[in-house]
Structure formats: C-alpha cells, structure tokens
Amino acid sequence: MADVATRDRERARHIRYGVILSLLMLCGFGVTGSPYDRIDPGPVIRIGPPARGSWLVTTVVVRHSTWFRWALAGLTEEHMVRMRGPGPATTDAMSEAMDASQTTAALVAAQLAGRRTPTGSAGLQVTGMAGAAATIGLHPGDVLLAAGDARHLAPLRDQTDLGxxxxxxxxxxxxxxxRISGESLGTSTTMGISSASLAAVRVDSAVAATAFPLGVVQGPSAGLILTLARVDALGSGRLIGAHHVAGTGGVGLDGSVTTVGEVAEKVKAAMAAHADVFFVPALQRDVAVRAARGGTMRIVPVGSVSDAVKWLCAVGGRSPACEAS
Incomplete structure (x- = not known):
C-alpha cells in the first residue's frame, strides 16, 4: 500500500509540474506577437466652423495584437481583430485614400453649397494662363468642373473634353x-468665357484640394463628415444647428456614400464623445444599430451626402444646400 501511495504522490507531483510548465509556456506564447491587429475606438476630431453643434470625425486606434489579446478579443467580442497588412504599402495606400477623400469632399461640398448636383467628375485644375487669359477671372488652383452652353453643362474629365x-x-x-485659400475651395459658380480665352488656360487632371486638415488620420472613412462640415462652412455654419454629428463613410465624386471598415468601433467612439447623431452608409445600418444598443445616439443611414443634408434640413438646419436637396 505504501508503494501505491508513493506512486500516486509522484504521479500527482508530475501532473502539477506539467500543468505549471504548460501554463508558463502558454503565457510566454500568449505575450508574443501575432499576425493580427487589434482595433479599438479612437479619439474624435472636431472640425468645421464654431457653432452650437459640432462635427465629429470618428477614428480607430490600430495596435499590434499578442496572441493573448487576440484570444481575449474573440472571447469577449468587445474588440475587433484583423489580419495585419503588409506594412508600408498599406500605410501608403491609406494615406493616398485620405488625400483622395479630402479632394472629393471639397469638390462635392462646393457643388452642393452652390445648389448643384455633383457632376461625378474631379474636373480640371487651373495651373496657369497665357497672355490676355490672365484677365478673365480664373486663377491657378480653381477647378473647372463642367463646361458647355446655356442649355447643358457636361462634366470635364480630361483636356479632350475641354477641347x-x-x-x-x-x-x-x-x-x-x-480656390479661396491654400487648397480650400469655395462655393461653385458658373461663368461665361470666350473659347479663345479658354484655349489659353492651362489645366491639369491631377486635382488636389483639402476640406479640413486631419493630421495623421488615414483612410477614406472621414469623407462623409468632411463633406458635410465643408457644406456647412460654405453656408455660414447653420446646417448643423445644435446637433453633435458624427459618422463614417467614404464619398464618391457623385456624392454617393460608400461602405467602410470598423463601423462598430467608430460608433463606440462617437458615443463616448456624446454625439447625438451618427450618419452611416445605408448598407451598414445594422452594424451601427447593434453597436449603439443601450445608448441614446440616433443612427441615420444614408446613401448619399444629399440624404444627410436633407435629414439635417428637416430637423432645422439652414444652408443653401437645403434648397437643392
């Protein structure tokens, strides 16, 4: 019996050592890097003219995830994880996406503030003028969006269209x-010009503009709020009323709102910043509603910038864009 008891104690001791060693190995592995990133709600950035309300760009914070954090995120469902991208190439692409989003926001806002439906084209940016063309009222940095006669204006996509x-x-x-300052664009307007003078205007299809600087923020998802805040700024800051408006969504040159990533995390960021309205691409409404459950923030799905403008006008907003909505 003594030998049996001794063997049982030895077996139990070995099991304990094995469990302890396994836990130590698991902990060591758990704190090593994984090929995943953890996505958390980030800070919000207030943009636009001072008003009773505020425009809030929502962001997310991307952190390298250990295997332990990856497992915890999966168990709790409180955080999102995604496979890590290839590095600098992804960063460059996201930076380019932000630049494109800034330009699109500035162009779409200029047209909506001018009571016009966006042409769907980036237009042609004036780079210079020769001879007498310098007196016709165009300046470097202006963007020619469409051209034609008194009956019809066609979008300008390249110099062939203009020719x-x-x-x-x-x-x-x-x-x-x-262009009104730096790379900012004002409200779109129409003007007449002789074909001879227009032929002396030098243009480039590489159009660049900025709605509002956002520092290190990258990606296309700020496009919707950038556009709305720019429309508001061009209309004396009355579109927003007293609302604190956040949102996410890319924007096309025709004013359409496109889907983006990390919607749930951006909703949480907006709720933490006490936003009362959150605009989201119509196709991602359900994701936003689930993330906002338990709060009082209103989720408003939109298919275009004009949809968002209409909603704001219906709840008391004032802007020249309301007349075109």
Missing amino acids: SVTAATGNVRLLVAR
Missing part, C-alpha cells in the same frame, strides 16, 4: 469651384 467644348461653341459656360 471639344471649346471647338463647339464661341462662348463657353463653365462651372467653377474657386
């Missing part, structure tokens, strides 16, 4: 978003 209009009529009507 075709110039050759077809002696007097050209232009839809122009004027």
